[in-house]
Amino acid sequence: MIDFKIPDEIKEVITSIDKFIEREITPIKSKYQKQIENERYYYDEDGRFSKEILDAMREIRMKSAEAGFYNMFGDPALGGNGDMFGPIAVALVHESIMKKHGYDPLIMEIFPGGLFTNGLTPVLLGLHPEVKDEILPGVESGETLLCFGLSEPDAGSDVWSMKTKAEKDGDHWIINGTKQWISYSPYAQYSMVFAITDSELFAKRKGGISCFLVPFDGETCVNTSVIPILGHLGGRIGIVSLENARVHEKYIIGDLHQGFGKALHGVDIGRVVMAANCVGAAQWALDLAIDYANERKTFGVTIGQHQAVQIMLADCALDIYAARNMLLHCAWKMENQESIPIKEISMIKAFSTEMLQRVADRCMQIHGGMGLTNELKLEKVWRWARSQRIPDGTTEIQKNTIAKRLLKGDRSFI
Ligand SMILES: Cc1cc2nc3c(=O)[nH]c(=O)nc-3n(C[C@H](O)[C@H](O)[C@H](O)COP(=O)(O)OP(=O)(O)OC[C@H]3O[C@@H](n4cnc5c(N)ncnc54)[C@H](O)[C@@H]3O)c2cc1C
Structure with a gap:
């Protein structure tokens, strides 16, 4: 039997997150309202988040960890509860938050970025036990x-x-290179850094890349700048420069020369998060557009009576229904089938991000000038x-x- 009912335990989690947002995050957002509402206060002169915004983000992460949400999808072997909540829960929870709140970067701090670049990500499974002891408590609490x-x-x-390379020097490695577009790098304490450690293997594309955990020490590993994008006055992504960064070999994550596998470990669930956020945000936008189409009048009737507007609304619904069902089917496959549904994961990433762009654009158009404010x-x-x-x-x-x-023969859509 095909069952499209949302499982009760996921519904309960969604309700408790709603209450948590109301109880804990709304007051934090009120406290920092001035910074949230005006980018001139959201960012410092150099494009970094202002101290107040960083405080708000940290408070939210730590409160979320205390309440049991921050690590609920984390790797169980690292202390997370990911064994209780699989990809279907990941999808439904993220969708629900976005559907209610739209894109809200502070609310998004409830969970570690993409569930694989931060928090108890499976990438960290390969950490040396001593390094685990050093960093995991801070990662788990949302502090680090x-x-x-x-x-x-x-x-x-x-x-x-x-081009980033690491060369062996006794029991250390010396890393040189530049990393660009790195989310959270202006604010992070550590960077996972992928570097070439075996040029021959690398040239044959058979490995040769290792993953290191490198602390931002302010001298050899630094975030040189924030990259503002899309008209913002600052941002979350930055450039990391490594100049003779000396790292003990115990800071290699996983197997030497086989770090690229680590890069891919976790990216699948990251794509589910991204797709779910897009599906939720699209519903949020369409809700606004439907309400506006029922209120706003031109030429003596509500704009929802104009066929051109109806078509835009209908196109949004077509997009959202397709994306949502793709997402849930893919999450179901991830949870119930042994092999990773590679094709489907790529489909939900591509389709849902493009879909949200189309939906948001139409919903802005339906709002006329208001849509641009x-x-x-x-x-x-x-x-x-x-x-x-x-x-x-x-x-x-x-x-x-x-x-x-x-x-290669993967023609199935089941
Ligand atoms: C907001 C944001 C956050 C990011 N966060 C991180 C992060 O945390 N960590 C990290 O490591 N990186 C991060 N990135 C980097 C991101 O992964 C890269 O930007 C992305 O992989 C594309 O690489 P590129 O920008 O160099 O574009 P390019 O690879 O140069 O691509 C340019 C264009 O060519 C197309 N193209 C390239 N190759 C092919 C091909 N074989 N076939 C068809 N088309 C092709 C691309 O689709 C694109 O349209 C982030 C980027 C952004 C924008």
């Missing part, structure tokens, strides 16, 4: 932030153009949707993966 340093100025989609937050969703089409594999790279799977 990590970032995921894979991309470089000349190596985004094409990881095999990586920052009062309604629609333009925020639109800008965020635009940014989601690039990281964790661009739409084009996802399509490459989908096509390769099809050509």
Whole structure:
């Protein structure tokens, strides 16, 4: 039997998160309202989040950890509860929050970024026991932030153009290179850094990349700048520079020369999070557009009576229904089938991010001039949707993966 009912335990979690947001996050947001509402106070002169915003983010993470949400999807072997809540819960919980609140970066701090670049990510399973003792308590409490340093100025989609190198020096490694577009790097205490440790293996594309956990020491591993994007006055992503960063070998995560596997470990669930956030945000935007279409009058009737507006509303519904069902089916496959549904994961990442862009755009159009103001937050969703089409594999790279799977015989849509 096909059952589309949301399991009771997931419904309960969603209700408790709603209450948590109301009880704990709403007061924090009121406290920092001035900074939240005006980018001039949200960011400092150098583009970094202001102290107040960083305090708010930290408070939210730590309260979420105390309440049991921050680590609820974390790896069980690291102390998380991911064994109780699989991809279906990940999808439904993220969708529900976005559907109620729209794109709200502070509320998004309830969970570690993408569930794999921060928090009790499976990437950390490969940590040396001593390093686990050093960093896991802070990661678990939400105090310590990590970032995921894979991309470089000349190596985004094409990881095999990586230039960052690590050379062995006794029981240490000396790392040199630049990482770019790294989420949270301006605010993190440690970066996961992917570097070439065996040039021969790397040249043959058979490995040769290792993953290191490198502390931002302010001298050899530094975040040089924030990269503001899409018209914002600052941002979350930055450039990490490593200049003779000396790291003990115990800071290698997982197997030497086989770090690229680590990069992929967790990215699947990150794509589910991204898709769910997009599906939720699209519903939030459509709700606004439907209400507006029923209220706003032109030429003596509500704009919802104009066929052109009806078509935009209907197109949004078509998009959302397709994306939501793709997402849930993919999450179901991840939870119930042994093999990883590679094609489907790429499909939900590509489709939902592109879908949200279309939906947000139409919903702005339905609002006329109001849709362009920052009062309604629609333009925020639109800008965020635009940014989601690039990281964790661009739409084009996802399509490459989908096509390769099809050509290799994966023709099933069941
Ligand atoms: C908001 C944001 C957050 C990010 N966070 C992180 C992070 O935390 N850690 C991290 O390591 N990186 C991060 N990134 C980097 C991100 O992963 C890269 O930007 C992405 O992989 C694309 O690489 P690129 O920008 O170098 O573009 P390129 O790889 O140069 O691609 C340029 C264009 O060419 C297309 N293209 C490239 N190759 C192919 C191909 N084979 N077939 C078809 N089309 C192709 C691309 O789709 C794109 O349209 C982030 C990026 C953004 C925007």
